[in-house]
Structure formats: C-alpha cells, structure tokens
Amino acid sequence: DQQVKQNSPSLSVQEGRISILNCDYTNSMFDYFLWYKKYPAEGPTFLISISSIKDKNEDGRFTVFLNKSAKHLSLHIVPSQPGDSAVYFCAAGVARAGNQFYFGTGTSLTVIP
Amino acid sequence: DTGVSQNPRHKITKRGQNVTFRCDPISEHNRLYWYRQTLGQGPEFLTYFQNEAQLEKSRLLSDRFSAERPKGSFSTLEIQRTEQGDSAMYLCASSPSGGRREKLFFGSGTQLSVL
Numbered sequence: 001d002q003q004v005k006q007n008s009p010s011l012s013v014q015e016g017r018i019s020i021l022n023c024d025y026t027n028s029m030f031d032y033f034l035w036y037k038k039y040p041a042e043g044p045t046f047l048i049s050i051s052s053i054k055d056k057n058e059d060g061r062f063t064v065f066l067n068k069s070a071k072h073l074s075l076h077i078v079p080s081q082p083g084d085s086a087v088y089f090c091a092a093g094v095a096r097a098g099n100q101f102y103f104g105t106g107t108s109l110t111v112i113p
Numbered sequence: 114d115t116g117v118s119q120n121p122r123h124k125i126t127k128r129g130q131n132v133t134f135r136c137d138p139i140s141e142h143n144r145l146y147w148y149r150q151t152l153g154q155g156p157e158f159l160t161y162f163q164n165e166a167q168l169e170k171s172r173l174l175s176d177r178f179s180a181e182r183p184k185g186s187f188s189t190l191e192i193q194r195t196e197q198g199d200s201a202m203y204l205c206a207s208s209p210s211g212g213r214r215e216k217l218f219f220g221s222g223t224q225l226s227v228l
Contacts, residue, residue, distance in 0.1 A: 043220050044217075045219070049216070089156070099144070104155050106155055
C-alpha cells in the first residue's frame with residue numbers, strides 16, 4: 001500500500017524556468033513531509049522539509065507547499081539549474097509515532113541547459 | 114564530518130548464501146536507520162536504532178534478516194539464506210538525537226544481487 005505517491009516518473013524543464021514536482025499522500029496522520037534529492041550512485045540527500053502546521057517553507061531556490069485538505073505537497077525550484085538534475089523523493093512521517101519515513105517512488109528531473 | 118559509510122558497495126551472491134553489510138554512521142549521530150530500495154521504488158524502511166537499542170522493525174524485516182548495533186556506533190545487517198527477491202539497494206542513514214531528526218544522512222548504499 002503506497003501511502004506516498006509521486007505520479008510523474010520524469011520531468012524536463014529548461015534552465016532558468018520553474019520546476020514543480022508533485023506528491024500526494026493518503027495517510028492523514030502524517031504531520032511532517034520531506035524532499036530528498038538523489039544523484040546516481042549516491043544516497044538520497046535531504047533537501048527541505050515542512051511540518052503540517054505550515055503551508056509553505058522556503059529555502060533559497062527551493063519552496064515546498066503543503067495542502068493538507070488535498071493531501072498534496074509540491075516542490076518548486078526556481079530558477080532551475082542543470083545541477084538540479086536528479087531524482088527527487090517525497091517522504092512523510094508521523095512525528096510522535098515512531099521513526100519510520102514513507103517515501104514516494106521518485107521523480108526524475110532533467111534541467112536542459 | 115566524513116558522512117555515512119557503507120561497505121561493501123556491491124555484493125553478488127548465490128541464492129541461499131548469507132551476506133552481511135556494514136554501516137558506519139556520522140560519529141555524533143545516535144539514530145541509525147536501514148532502508149531498502151528496489152528498482153523503480155522509493156526507499157522502504159527496515160529498522161531503526163537509537164544508540165544500541167533496536168526500537169523499530171518493519172514487517173519487511175523477515176526472520177532471515179537481522180540487524181545489530183552492538184556499541185551504538187557501527188551497524189551490521191545480515192541476510193541469511195538469501196533469495197532472489199532480496200536483490201536491492203540497502204541504504205543506511207543516520208540522524209542526530211535532537212532537533213532535525215527528520216534530516217537523515219544517507220550512505221551510498223550496498224547494492225545486493227542474488228543470483
């Protein structure tokens with residue numbers, strides 16, 4: 001049962017434009033959400049997180065938006081750079097109920113120079 | 114900060130053999146996680162340690178799997194009587210005890226191929 005879903009396996013964006021990666025979840029108990037970036041032959045790297053008490057968190061070029069009513073979050077990267085080309089994983093967890101994080105299947109982003 | 118180190122990077126074994134992987138977390142991190150990632154999927158939680166105590170285990174962790182963290186430092190993951198379905202990338206991650214515990218630092222993983 002996939003509790004965190006990323007329905008777009010891949011995305012291509014021109015350099016300098018905005019990249020929008022989407023993620024949906026089914027478990028209403030999730031109260032914090034994360035994005036990880038993964039380059040080939042490396043482990044995932046933490047990018048940005050958001051708790052359910054917020055609807056937006058920004059860190060430089062990266063902004064995560066959370067829509068709890070729709071059980072949807074998105075990652076915006078602007079402006080996109082070729083070095084952003086990677087696989088992006090959305091993940092979710094319950095802060096007070098263990099230490100298990102649920103990951104989506106990933107979206108492969110290609111930023112075209 | 115040398116990062117999370119996993120060894121070996123690759124392991125090829127025959128079905129039925131036992132394999133053991135090692136993870137060295139970031140030294141000041143007392144939380145350690147094992148995840149498994151198969152092709153086309155995201156990482157799936159296997160188990161969690163706080164110091165030397167194994168506090169959580171996924172139902173994915175069958176009886177053939179055992180993980181240890183004997184002194185609260187490095188950890189090992191052993192798979193007994195490997196099956197072809199065990200072929201996956203095994204990822205170790207660590208995080209600090211307080212604050213941003215959701216910020217996991219992953220190693221590069223051990224790619225297991227069971228023939």
